[in-house]
Amino acid sequence: NKRRVAFSKLLKRGFIKPGNKLYDAEKKFEATILSDGSLKFKKNKGSIHKIGAIVQKKPACNGWDFWYAHYDKKLVSINEYRNYLRDEILDREWSIILLVKEEIGTSLIFSLFIHR
Numbered sequence: 001n002k003r004r005v006a007f008s009k010l011l012k013r014g015f016i017k018p019g020n021k022l023y024d025a026e027k028k029f030e031a032t033i034l035s036d037g038s039l040k041f042k043k044n045k046g047s048i049h050k051i052g053a054i055v056q057k058k059p060a061c062n063g064w065d066f067w068y069a070h071y072d073k074k075l076v077s078i079n080e081y082r083n084y085l086r087d088e089i090l091d092r093e094w095s096i097i098l099l100v101k102e103e104i105g106t107s108l109i110f111s112l113f114i115h116r
Contacts, residue, residue, distance in 0.1 A: 003086050005085050007037050007047070007063070008036070009085060010081050010085070013085065015069075015084075016069055016081070018034055018035040019032065020070075022039065022048075022067040022078065023067070023068050023069075024055070024066055024067065024068065025068060025075065029055040029056075031051050031055070031067070039067075041054060047063060048064065048067055048078070049063040050063075052067060063078075064077075064078060064082055069081075
C-alpha cells in the first residue's frame with residue numbers, strides 16, 4: 001500500500017517552485033505551478049489531474065504520469081519526485097520503528113502495528 005503524497009508536498013520540499021513550468025512528455029503543453037500547489041493553464045486553474053485533463057480535452061487524467069518538470073536540462077516525471085518522497089517517508093517510519101524496538105522491546109511494536 002503506497003503512501004499518498006500531495007503535489008503541494010513537492011513545493012514544500014523545494015523540488016519544484018511557484019512560477020516554474022510543468023510540461024507533458026512531448027512539451028506540447030505547458031502549465032505554471034502556483035504557490036498553493038495548483039496549476040494554471042491559460043484561464044484554467046486546478047490540480048495536476050484537472051489541468052492535465054483540460055489540456056488533453058479528456059474527462060480525466062493522472063497528473064502524476066502526465067506532467068514533467070525541468071531538472072538539469074532534461075524533463076523528469078513529477079512521479080519520480082513523488083516516489084522519492086514516498087521512499088523517504090518509509091525510511092523515516094522504519095527508523096522510528098527500530099528506535100521504538102530498542103526502547104520498549106519487540107512485543108509492543110506488534111501491538112502498535114495492529115492498532116495503527
